[in-house]
Amino acid sequence: MIDFSVYGKKTPEVFAVKCPNCGKVDYPAPMLCKKCGERRDPSGSIFKDWEKVSLGGPCKLLAWTRVYALPEGFDVKYLLFGIVEFENGLRASGRLLVDQPETNMKLNARADVIRDVKGVEIYGFMFEK
Ligand SMILES: [Zn+2]
Structure with a gap:
């Protein structure tokens, strides 16, 4: 993998998200968990934050x-x-x-x-x- 940090750039990463309620990992990030219906709030202010999983x-x-x-x-x-x-x-x-x-x-x-x-x-x- 190319190390972008030497150019002062962040290493590109693509993330899946993990439902904080049931643990289902999904990509691309859904607005609702496909398994248990837990809501995802990208701002993180109303609902629990979903853990990012590097893909x-x-x-x-x-x-x-x-x-x-x-x-x-x-x-x-x-x-x-x-x-x-x-x-x-x-x-x-x-x-x-x-x-x-x-x-x-x-x-x-x-x-x-x-x-x-x-x-x-x-x-x-x-x-x-
Ligand atoms: Zn879930």
């Missing part, structure tokens, strides 16, 4: 696709996107940095800047071998 590391490719119609901010002809499953059972989608993707192949996920929209960096997942 990344070993995962398995479930499905992938090639996307040609790209939004503003990309300067390539197409991108590969994949859906993976982490060891804890959570699923996430992101960019696939593999030439020949195969369903069920083992990958490694890391968080990175996926695009820069008018100076705002958007974090997402990159999957690679």
Whole structure:
């Protein structure tokens, strides 16, 4: 993993959230726990704060696709996107940095800047071998 701290930048991370009531971990963060219905309050002022769980590391490719119609901010002809499953059972989608993707192949996920929209960096997942 690239160490962004030497550039004075925070290391990108993507988080799942953990329900304080029943412990279900979910990503992307839901407004209501899918298991017990506990409410999540992103401001943390009304309801209990939900613990953040860092996502990344070993995962398995479930499905992938090639996307040609790209939004503003990309300067390539197409991108590969994949859906993976982490060891804890959570699923996430992101960019696939593999030439020949195969369903069920083992990958490694890391968080990175996926695009820069008018100076705002958007974090997402990159999957690679
Ligand atoms: Zn819950």
